[in-house]
């Protein structure tokens with residue numbers, strides 16, 4: 014019997030979730046911390062704060078060994094806090110962004126091959142979200158915050 018597309022999509026999502034959770038567990042165990050800034054320091058990665066249009070909230074540049082955090086996202090978070098519709102403080106959002114990018118970093122450093130197609134890209138994103146959620150013990154679905162900033 015052949016699987017329906019939705020079944021295999023579900024499997025891929027579950028796999029990415031599990032991979033992200035396991036990666037977070039391994040990183041915490043081997044590095045002895047879940048502090049994103051300490052993890053970045055140990056991984057010899059710089060964290061820089063820059064401003065660019067809100068198409069992404071953060072980026073990991075492996076060649077420059079740099080994680081970039083979008084100041085526009087932190088600014089938006091600050092405004093929402095002031096308006097009383099906050100879902101994360103700017104500090105928490107910065108930690109979430111760095112955690113997500115660290116997910117990509119550790120994934121790559123464990124030898125994960127680069128994506129060949131959109132499905133693999135999507136799985137990689139889910140994995141990084143799951144990594145961040147497990148690292149920071151965030152109780153909501155991993156790509157929830159992405160949806161929030163995209164909905165602006």
Ligand SMILES: [Zn+2]
Pocket residue numbers: 113117137138141
């Ligand atoms: Zn990502």
